[in-house]
Amino acid sequence: MKYIQICLCFFYLNIYSQNVQGKIIYNVVLAEDKLILENKTLKPYYEKAIKLSEKLKYELIFNGQESLFRPTKSMDIDGEDLGLAKVFADCDGEVYVNSKKDLVLYGDNDARKGIVLKKEGILKWNILSDKKVIMGYECYKATVKIIVENHLKKTEHQVIAWYCPEIPISFGPKGYYGLPGLIIELVERNVAFGVKSINLKNDFEFNIKVPDGEIISEKEYNKKSKPSFSN
Amino acid sequence: MKIKTLSVLFVFLFMSTNLLAAKNTLNMKYGGSCLEVAIAAYDASIEIGLSHEQAETIAFKTLRFCYDHYFNQ
Numbered sequence: 001m002k003y004i005q006i007c008l009c010f011f012y013l014n015i016y017s018q019n020v021q022g023k024i025i026y027n028v029v030l031a032e033d034k035l036i037l038e039n040k041t042l043k044p045y046y047e048k049a050i051k052l053s054e055k056l057k058y059e060l061i062f063n064g065q066e067s068l069f070r071p072t073k074s075m076d077i078d079g080e081d082l083g084l085a086k087v088f089a090d091c092d093g094e095v096y097v098n099s100k101k102d103l104v105l106y107g108d109n110d111a112r113k114g115i116v117l118k119k120e121g122i123l124k125w126n127i128l129s130d131k132k133v134i135m136g137y138e139c140y141k142a143t144v145k146i147i148v149e150n151h152l153k154k155t156e157h158q159v160i161a162w163y164c165p166e167i168p169i170s171f172g173p174k175g176y177y178g179l180p181g182l183i184i185e186l187v188e189r190n191v192a193f194g195v196k197s198i199n200l201k202n203d204f205e206f207n208i209k210v211p212d213g214e215i216i217s218e219k220e221y222n223k224k225s226k227p228s229f230s231n
Numbered sequence: 232m233k234i235k236t237l238s239v240l241f242v243f244l245f246m247s248t249n250l251l252a253a254k255n256t257l258n259m260k261y262g263g264s265c266l267e268v269a270i271a272a273y274d275a276s277i278e279i280g281l282s283h284e285q286a287e288t289i290a291f292k293t294l295r296f297c298y299d300h301y302f303n304q
């Protein structure tokens with residue numbers, strides 16, 4: 001029965017999401033992270049980033065099968081300082097998603113000017129029956145395992161998403177997509193994104209563009225770029 | 232001519248002292264020069280298991296943040 005409901009939800013989502021455009025605003029919370037705070041070098045910067053994250057907001061705009069997730073423009077007043085919060089939230093540029101093509105692109109940033117990263121692999125969500133009410137919406141829990149690899153180690157962590165089938169939009173923060181409802185809350189390691197406002201409209205169209213720059217995969221980028229800051 | 236040279240020297244010395252003081256404050260607060268801090272930030276980020284890409288971005292931001300504070304003090 002549960003699977004029939006999920007299938008119906010995906011079917012409805014497919015028809016509904018083709019016509020809906022909208023803008024979702026997300027707040028960010030940087031939680032205290034023992035690993036970072038125990039590190040002498042990162043500690044002062046992370047503490048600063050935690051404070052700055054209170055001002056940090058992101059917008060998710062979507063139009064049919066495409067979405068763009070990016071920091072809101074109003075934050076530019078504070079410029080570089082908020083940049084510290086953005087990097088610790090691991091999201092200081094645009095994230096483009098085309099759900100039909102299963103394409104996720106990370107726009108360029110200060111560290112890799114002109115390079116757009118293409119994320120590889122499709123997210124394999126584990127849909128659970130846990131539910132909770134967020135902002136008056138009944139939300140369901142889903143998890144996905146993410147593997148982060150650098151030249152020293154490989155770490156695996158779990159990303160938790162709370163999605164809302166009442167809002168049949170399959171997008172969410174930071175390029176996470178593919179659930180039968182809008183992601184209202186997302187927890188990725190020490191970073192949590194939570195919906196602040198929802199604005200769904202049919203009478204205007206957002207112009208969503210693929211980020212400018214040379215598109216390369218994450219693996220290619222890691223191979224190409226020497227660890228420029230490494231000793 | 233001598234007065235002009237002396238005044239330039241005085242301004243230079245005054246600025247150097249101020250910059251040195253700012254650098255010392257920064258060194259005390261962040262434990263090294265800005266570049267050293269950025270390198271350490273990169274290494275620390277890698278050590279705690281962040282991706283190379285995020286570690287690089289954190290290093291760039293800490294470098295800029297450090298310089299901004301250095302010249303604003």
